Amino acid sequence: MSLFLIAALPFLGAVFPALLIRAGRNAAASAAGFTTLLAFVGLMLHIPAVFRGDTVQASIDWLPALGLNANFFLDGLGFLFAAMILGIGLLIILYARFYLSREDPMGQFFCYLLLFQGAMVGIVLSDNILLLLVFWELTSLSSFLLIGYWKHLPEGRQGARMALAVTGSGGLAMIAGMLMLGHIVGSYDLSVILQNKDAIQASPLYLPALILILLGCFTKSAQFPFHFWLPHAMAAPTPVSAYLHSATMVKAGLFLMARLWPVLAGTPEWFYIVATTGLVTMLVGAMIALFKDDLKALLAFSTVSHLGLITMLLGFGTKIAAVVAVFHIINHATFKAALFMTAGIVDHEAGTRDIKRLGGLRHLMPVTFAIGTVAALSMAGIPPLNGFLSKEMMxxxxxxxxxxxxxxxxxxLVTVAALFSAAYSFRFIAHVFLGPKRDDYPGHPHDPNTGMWIGPAFLVTLVVLIGLASAKIAGPLVATAAGAVIGGGELPYYSLKLWHGLTPALYMSIVAVIGGVVFLALHAQLTRIWTALPRPEAKQIFEALVRALTRTARVVTDGLHNGALTRYAAIMVTFTVIIGYAAYRGGTLGAATREMQTAGLLPVVGWFAxxxxxxxxVAKHRNRLVALVLIGVVGLVVSMAFNYLSAPxxxxxxxxxxxVTIILMLLALNFMPKETPVETPLPTRLRDGAISVVAGLGAGGLIYALMMRDFAFPTISDYHLANSYKGGGGTNVVNVILVDFRGYDTFGEIIVLGIAAMVIFALTEAVLNSRVRAYLLNRKPDLPQAGDAHPLMMVVATRVMMPLALMVAAYIFFRGHNLPGGGFIAGLIAAIAIIMQYMASGFGWATERQRYPYHAIIGSGVLxxxxxxxxxxxxxxxxxxxAFGYIHWEPLEEFEWATAALFDLGVFLAVVGAVxxxxxxxxxxxxxxxxSSEHAMDINPARDEAAKTGTEG
Amino acid sequence: MELLVASAVGILTAAGIYLILRRRSFPVILGLSLLTYAVNVFLFASGRLMSGAPPILNKYEEVLYTDPLPQALVLTAIVISFGMTAVVVMIALGAYLSSRDDRTALNAEPEGSGGDA
Incomplete structure (x- = not known):
């Protein structure tokens, strides 16, 4: 099966549970399980190749310009992880089907689970580090959904948020690290990166890249001091904890460290950062775990500790330690997933997972007891179980x-950590299952149905089998995966067996086990000491940190954005001026290369106006009507300037x-106050004036400097001028640019214009349907009204002019490709012609004669x-x-016809409709x-008596 | 000529920004219009000034043409800025009619103590 398909299957399958949940919970679970099984089988088909030592590849160039390729590859390490993800995933799906209650939305659960599974498979199969990063972030997101699955629990929501914050920020750091790594090597393909050990370790960017990548790994794999999110993520349903927090997600960090081990490991930096972090994590996690009363918290901290162990092994940087790390990854996944599921069963059946309220369950839940005990003994490192083997080698x-x-x-330190590890493992057995039977369990403890215990039972079987016959069962897998970790070359000598002779490790192990038993016996006394010790509470520190960040953000935001538009504008303008000034000071201004052109009388007069x-x-803006008239003068001068400066x-x-704009503003002003009161004191106005004058000087100075110099680079305009006629078939270069060279821009722009018009329409609807309507209906005009709203002369004149104006629009439209004009201008002229009818004959009269809704005109234009x-x-x-060509229709002269004209028609219609x-x-x-008047004209001297009652105002 | 255009841009910008910094919606709209003129002329002038050389190709003789690209950009900018002005006017009108108040600040700003209610 193609690697693409294996990676894609969980994503494709994620749809089914969500859909099939209507067909029942079994259907949803089967869909999820079947998809996973299919991917698992597909993976297994690659066994021969992988165990031969081959690398299976599949690649597509996705965004080659960015170095982002959808490349997948499968080697021993990838195979090990993919098999764990899909294999344990299968068991978890089965378990979850029986664990989740009837009230839980199971379709959602399996959908999230498969999304997460796909992201994990993507990580371990990616051959491109950018692709890997995408999947990495996807695991953070999908695990957020899974941890917060019980949305009604505040702990679930907080835990999910914390996990996302910690792993997400680690992921951000890792992006930077990965980009550096790709920059050093010059490729983002893992298979290339893995060949460049010397280049990477010699680079000055090695240490920053290493630290950033490790930040990502440590946060994901819950290494000290980022370990605190993992216990809080235990608020998730147990299947999630068993899956994400034992076998998969927290192992992603380990996976990446193992993946990049050949190029990053072996330096003192690597040893001291990774091995030390791992050692501290292992010790701290084991110590805390012993004093947790919540079963899942105990397991969570033990997971932290074991992850630390594996990290430390990878950090040692020796090949043999890497082999042991791989072996322990397998072993830990088997016994820890089984333990989580056991804890879930106990919680499910006994109604609590508080160790203080449990005990004596061995009689009531014999099967669970057997499974839990074997798994816990393996965790403690008791022979002949698999945990013993890897712990011994460690x-x-x-x-x-x-x-x-x-x-x-x-x-x-390692022996101390192993001692605590043995102690909490024994405690798991002794305080839950052993001891006298109690009669105050919240539930009625009994063994669950087969579906729930079969998964952990299978894993525990593996625990025993790997322990007894490790070389046969786990040997080939360890060899293949470890070979991939150390990056080719001979595997060091090691032997997976129970008895290695009287080695130092055996003595350390014996000390740890005996010490563990002693610590369990002294547990009550030790707990008293532990609770008396002052120790930082990670959750409170984290929350204080988040609170402080939020407060800072709020202070800054509220300071800048206090809801007053003036403040935003002032800050923005001032800041822009400062940046501009900094740029001016930082650069050098070349000498002017152009002569100033002399200005005739006309430009000076225009400038003066x-x-x-x-x-x-500015001086008279308080009188709004006057200001509006003056704005019209400015607009007029600007358009004359355009004409004078060769822009018809x-x-x-x-x-x-x-x-159009002036009419629009007049319409609005009709309803608004006609005066602006004086509101700000003189100093404020002076300050605003100073800001504006400085900004004005900046803008003017900038454009002056620009105009006095030639282009620094050749402009694309020469291309436009040269190709306008040849390629676009038009001599009006501006129009050809609009409808042809940059037609895509214009297309976007008419859509924006259409949207703006729709927004206005929607706002009008909203306002008119509110209580404003009553106000408007009863409103008395605040200015004296003209006696004759629709003067006869004007009505007649506009109606006569209508066809003429439309004719002008058509003329402007058609000549647009070769002479000044085109769709935009023609559209505006046509719109004005129609607006004149509204103005002269009234809104009611014009509306009654409107045939096509303006929305449709906009839409047809865009279409x-x-x-x-x-x-x-x-x-x-x-x-x-x-495209364009020449057409000859009798009796017309031959004329040119370009498809651009059709496009321009679209522009025309969109502009008309929008305006x-x-x-x-x-x-x-x-x-x-x-x-609304029922007659075409208000005044008709020939009309009957009714007309004499007067015109309405 | 360049000096005239540059000073016009400067004055339009300054006047536009001053009006945008007022506390009522209508002056802000006026300021926005002035600023629009300034920006459009600025963009246009970045193609350098030339009179009597419109970018209409002459098939019969070799003549100088001014830069057509800024013109094309400014042409759409003018139309789009009409759309923008219309939306802002509409928002201002809707806000005034709904609250019978055309101040732009959400809450009365303490520093502007000379205001009327």
């Missing part, structure tokens, strides 16, 4: 390790937009533009490629019942 390695000149430190009106606007298209656009663009596909060209929809929406505010 002790052997630790005995030979010197730490900073001290030959004793590591062996002694513009400056005077602008200053008047801009001049036409500006002047028509000007008309026509899109259809034109898609037409290019039929010619095998990319979207929006235009009219915006203005029509605003006009609806003024509508009052009865303003």
């Amino acid at each position: 002790l052997e390695e630790a005995a030979h390790t010197t730490w900073y000149g001290s030959a004793l430190l590591v062996p002694v 513009l400056v005077v009106s602008t200053l008047f606007i 298209d801009l001049a036409l656009t500006q002047i028509s937009v000007e008309v 026509i533009a899109a259809a034109t663009g898609m037409g290019a596909w039929f010619n095998g060209m990319p979207f929006l490629t235009s 009219l929809l915006a203005l029509e929406s605003l006009s609806r505010f003024a509508w009052q019942p009865g303003i």
